[in-house]
Amino acid sequence: MKDSNYHRLVQTSVTAFIQKEDKYLFLKRHNSMRIDPGKLNGIGGRLEKGEDYLNCCIREVNEETGYIISPKNIKLSGIVKLEGGYPEDWVMCFYKIEVDSFDVPKGMKTEDGELIWLDKDKVLDSEYNLVDDINYCFKEIVDGNRLFFLTATLNSNQIIEKTSISYLEK
Numbered sequence: 001m002k003d004s005n006y007h008r009l010v011q012t013s014v015t016a017f018i019q020k021e022d023k024y025l026f027l028k029r030h031n032s033m034r035i036d037p038g039k040l041n042g043i044g045g046r047l048e049k050g051e052d053y054l055n056c057c058i059r060e061v062n063e064e065t066g067y068i069i070s071p072k073n074i075k076l077s078g079i080v081k082l083e084g085g086y087p088e089d090w091v092m093c094f095y096k097i098e099v100d101s102f103d104v105p106k107g108m109k110t111e112d113g114e115l116i117w118l119d120k121d122k123v124l125d126s127e128y129n130l131v132d133d134i135n136y137c138f139k140e141i142v143d144g145n146r147l148f149f150l151t152a153t154l155n156s157n158q159i160i161e162k163t164s165i166s167y168l169e170k
Contacts, residue, residue: 009088014057015044016095017077017141018067020102022120024142027064028128029113035086036158040116040128042094053093061097065115066105073097077141078148080133085154096141132160145170 018025024042031038043064047056057074061067075096082090108115118126120142124135133152140148146167153162 008083011086011088011090012047012053013044013090013092014047014053014060014095015042015080015092016057016061016074016097017042017138018061018065019096019098019120020100020117023102023117024120024123025065025104026116026118026123026128027110027113028116033112036131038129039131040126041131041134044092057093057095057097064106064110064112067097067099069097069099073099075144076147077144078137078150080137081151082133083151083153085156085158094137094141096144132158136160136163136165140167 026040028040029036045060077094077096080092137150149166151164152160155161
């Protein structure tokens with residue numbers, strides 16, 4: 001018997017918002033990328049088979065930036081579920097990570113794009129094209145006072161059409 005509530009594949013991933021003072025590190029993806037071409041996002045990627053969200057975050061941050069982080073450096077900011085828009089639905093853990101230096105160990109160019117430091121107050125008003133979910137939760141990530149749970153329905157252009165958000169006080 002097929003359950004109509006579970007008809008799409010689900011991707012699991014992490015997004016790390018790396019912070020130093022009042023700046024955050026973002027990845028501007030190459031225009032040739034399959035997912036979010038030309039858009040600005042935090043650092044992250046998909047979980048590997050058998051991997052949990054926390055260890056995926058540690059691995060992805062190291063692979064993409066060279067920063068060596070441990071669980072003590074990482075704060076869970078929220079969980080985001082995206083439905084529609086992409087070929088699969090997504091369940092993502094968003095983390096905030098403070099680092100000691102603006103000097104990205106692997107440099108500002110990655111296999112996926114270019115790394116850019118942005119002032120926290122300019123992220124939502126920058127000239128960059130952000131992945132849309134950042135518009136709905138970046139303030140919560142910066143504030144860090146509440147754990148958020150965001151569910152969003154996207155259109156075919158990966159733009160959010162409907163959201164639901166709830167919070168837990170930390």
